[in-house]
Amino acid sequence: MDHQYGRLLLVGGTHGNERTAPWILQCRKAQPALLASPLPTTTCIGNPEAYGANRRYMDRDLNRCFTEALLRDRSCTIREVIRARELVDTYGPSGKDPHGLVLDMHTTTAAMGSSVVTVGERPADLALAALVHQAVGMPVYLFRINEDHPEECGFLVRRWPCGLVLEVGPVAQGIVDMRTVRKTVACLEGVLAVLGDCLTGKAKLPETMVVHRHLGSLDWPRDGNGRQIACLHPDRPRWDWTALCPGDPLFLMETGETVTYRGEEPVWPVFCNEASYEEKGIALALTRRDTMTPPADGLEVLLGLLRS
Amino acid sequence: MDHQYGRLLLVGGTHGNERTAPWILQCRKAQPALLASPLPTTTCIGNPEAYGANRRYMDRDLNRCFTEALLRDRSCTIREVIRARELVDTYGPSGKDPHGLVLDMHTTTAAMGSSVVTVGERPADLALAALVHQAVGMPVYLFRINEDHPEECGFLVRRWPCGLVLEVGPVAQGIVDMRTVRKTVACLEGVLAVLGDCLTGKAKLPETMVVHRHLGSLDWPRDGNGRQIACLHPDRPRWDWTALCPGDPLFLMETGETVTYRGEEPVWPVFCNEASYEEKGIALALTRRDTMTPPADGLEVLLGLLRS
Numbered sequence: 001m002d003h004q005y006g007r008l009l010l011v012g013g014t015h016g017n018e019r020t021a022p023w024i025l026q027c028r029k030a031q032p033a034l035l036a037s038p039l040p041t042t043t044c045i046g047n048p049e050a051y052g053a054n055r056r057y058m059d060r061d062l063n064r065c066f067t068e069a070l071l072r073d074r075s076c077t078i079r080e081v082i083r084a085r086e087l088v089d090t091y092g093p094s095g096k097d098p099h100g101l102v103l104d105m106h107t108t109t110a111a112m113g114s115s116v117v118t119v120g121e122r123p124a125d126l127a128l129a130a131l132v133h134q135a136v137g138m139p140v141y142l143f144r145i146n147e148d149h150p151e152e153c154g155f156l157v158r159r160w161p162c163g164l165v166l167e168v169g170p171v172a173q174g175i176v177d178m179r180t181v182r183k184t185v186a187c188l189e190g191v192l193a194v195l196g197d198c199l200t201g202k203a204k205l206p207e208t209m210v211v212h213r214h215l216g217s218l219d220w221p222r223d224g225n226g227r228q229i230a231c232l233h234p235d236r237p238r239w240d241w242t243a244l245c246p247g248d249p250l251f252l253m254e255t256g257e258t259v260t261y262r263g264e265e266p267v268w269p270v271f272c273n274e275a276s277y278e279e280k281g282i283a284l285a286l287t288r289r290d291t292m293t294p295p296a297d298g299l300e301v302l303l304g305l306l307r308s
Numbered sequence: 309m310d311h312q313y314g315r316l317l318l319v320g321g322t323h324g325n326e327r328t329a330p331w332i333l334q335c336r337k338a339q340p341a342l343l344a345s346p347l348p349t350t351t352c353i354g355n356p357e358a359y360g361a362n363r364r365y366m367d368r369d370l371n372r373c374f375t376e377a378l379l380r381d382r383s384c385t386i387r388e389v390i391r392a393r394e395l396v397d398t399y400g401p402s403g404k405d406p407h408g409l410v411l412d413m414h415t416t417t418a419a420m421g422s423s424v425v426t427v428g429e430r431p432a433d434l435a436l437a438a439l440v441h442q443a444v445g446m447p448v449y450l451f452r453i454n455e456d457h458p459e460e461c462g463f464l465v466r467r468w469p470c471g472l473v474l475e476v477g478p479v480a481q482g483i484v485d486m487r488t489v490r491k492t493v494a495c496l497e498g499v500l501a502v503l504g505d506c507l508t509g510k511a512k513l514p515e516t517m518v519v520h521r522h523l524g525s526l527d528w529p530r531d532g533n534g535r536q537i538a539c540l541h542p543d544r545p546r547w548d549w550t551a552l553c554p555g556d557p558l559f560l561m562e563t564g565e566t567v568t569y570r571g572e573e574p575v576w577p578v579f580c581n582e583a584s585y586e587e588k589g590i591a592l593a594l595t596r597r598d599t600m601t602p603p604a605d606g607l608e609v610l611l612g613l614l615r616s
Contacts (some may be wrong), residue, residue: 026535027564109482256339
């Protein structure tokens with residue numbers, strides 16, 4: 001490797017109908033001064049074929065294709081698995097053009113604002129999320145990988161030693177909306193500034209950070225034919241990141257009846273009304289708001305990756 | 309016919325990924341007291357197969373399938389053409405279960421609020437639009453049919469003697485968002501109240517009405533490969549229904565360059581950033597704001613349809 005620092009991979013369009021990040025990468029290519037990065041940075045469209053077709057994916061959600069088993073099975077011809085293998089073989093930590101860090105930029109139709117997602121709780125991811133949370137104020141969602149559910153494994157970021165997902169919403173699929181572009185650029189600038197602080201030795205972990213730990217998800221109430229028969233209850237002014245307490249209105253049924261939340265403790269919903277989760281049977285995800293100490297060893301790993 | 313009044317057909321889900329109106333029709337079925345109509349009313353999902361698949365359409369946009377030629381060509385097996393024929397044969401004015409009026413309820417990803425669209429300028433449509441505009445205040449968009457472009461003919465409402473399109477936005481495709489549901493219900497209540505006023509003889513056309521006449525549409529600037537290389541300029545706080553004057557910022561190119569509007573007179577954009585118009589090469593539609601006298605003969609036709 002002929003570079004001084006670890007390298008950063010910026011990915012947009014892992015889902016082909018989320019057009020915001022690809023648009024930002026396109027502008028960055030046309031205007032190289034935009035989004036100056038403190039370390040060598042490569043940009044790419046995660047799923048170019050789906051992006052061309054303006055679809056989330058062609059054969060299978062690319063962001064569920066990065067499992068060891070799928071990557072290893074060279075006989076598998078699912079288009080997204082082939083693409084996942086290509087990305088890992090090219091830009092993965094042991095690839096031809098190795099990168100140590102990845103940022104995977106997404107949008108959602110949920111009114112979540114901007115947030116940082118870690119897939120699992122690897123120390124380096126948590127440390128970077130803590131620094132970003134401290135610098136930019138974005139809420140942090142710790143997604144729990146469930147090996148028993150193929151829908152909940154095989155995420156892109158897990159193939160790199162350190163990687164975060166950026167989520168920005170609400171925005172409809174298939175469009176470039178300038179407000180969402182600006183929110184995403186602001187997040188990205190925040191992450192790049194944090195990485196710069198890491199390189200110059202200025203980064204210092206906060207003593208504590210607030211995180212939202214994934215607990216599970218709820219499907220819509222459905223009838224015998226699988227038809228959705230409720231929507232999110234309109235009596236909550238804001239759904240995402242706001243405590244849902246036992247007894248609170250949850251769903252409004254087609255009959256007009258209110259279904260309340262029956263858990264035993266408050267939960268914090270996220271991804272409420274994400275359009276592409278219909279097929280995954282997810283009306284909303286539930287998290288528990290928690291305070292934790294960011295892992296100091298994670299910062300060591302991160303600094304090591306940045307300086308290697 | 310065993311009824312006293314003309315009948316109204318309420319259609320939702322003409323585009324299968326616009327979930328708001330189907331949800332309203334579903335609630336109305338579960339709660340018959342909702343949206344009481346002053347005249348015999350039938351509800352239906354325009355494109356049930358696309359609705360089941362959560363796609364705009366399967367083979368062809370249903371709302372471009374109602375041309376005489378397609379309906380007549382019984383050898384044509386495009387799924388949406390078969391469905392169009394079925395709707396006309398069943399509920400059309402000469403069908404088995406004839407209806408004189410139709411309301412076709414849509415949503416858009418454009419931030420247009422609620423509006424009424426007439427396809428063409430038939431007097432009865434204009435009269436009903438004028439009454440709705442007067443009662444509810446929704447802007448009226450007079451879409452011009454261009455027989456030379458198949459993308460601009462074959463609309464559902466044209467197969468009924470009188471029919472309006474309701475458009476509500478912004479909302480992402482594939483979700484039921486309660487704010488959009490409420491806006492749509494409010495429009496629908498307004499239209500039903502107007503029809504009630506017509507039946508009781510209370511309806512009186514306004515002397516003038518403001519309309520937005522379709523002039524044409526603009527595609528995105530594209531590169532040689534057809535790739536979109538500009539987005540709507542962010543320096544306008546509101547795009548839809550707001551005058552765009554010669555010299556105003558129009559597109560922001562990927563290079564950062566601003567492209568201004570070069571027309572010779574002000575225009576009023578609508579359907580700015582409608583996600584499903586990407587494939588039609590429409591970034592936004594342009595209209596001319598105009599004041600007109602609603603046609604008195606249109607009201608006569610409308611009253612005739614309601615009382616027949």
